Amino acid sequence: MKLIATDELAANPRKVLNKLRREGSVIITQNGHPRGILTPTSEETLVEDVQDRVRARARRAVSEIRRESARRGLDRLALRDIDREIAAARKARRARSPA
Structure with missing residues (x-):
């Protein structure tokens, strides 16, 4: 499962959503600590x-x-x-x- 920093999510949400589609769930981190999980849906x-x-x-x-x-x-x-x-x-x- 890929790790995505909150900064990256804020700066480039489209890139993160594309990664979500390709990779499946991704873990959102803040200052290197896990804060949430994004899971694909439809x-x-x-x-x-x-x-x-x-x-x-x-x-x-x-x-x-x-x-x-x-x-x-x-x-x-x-x-x-x-x-x-x-x-x-x-x-x-x-x-x-x-x-």
Whole structure:
């Protein structure tokens, strides 16, 4: 995957778009650090491309939550403890909401 500096993108967007078409996705960098990814799309594939990106971010979020749960030992909670936590959260929410 090619790296493109933000300066190059600002100075010559047409060149970057041509490179995107030829190379596929390109990484946008600022001061040598990755800041984003440009991915080719079209009118025909835009919706699917966006859905793919949303799904990928959701998978990453779930993976991060699972890692954090394992780190904190929460992945070993018994089902009854989980149910108790859910009930307590719901009760607290009901107590806060105006009737």
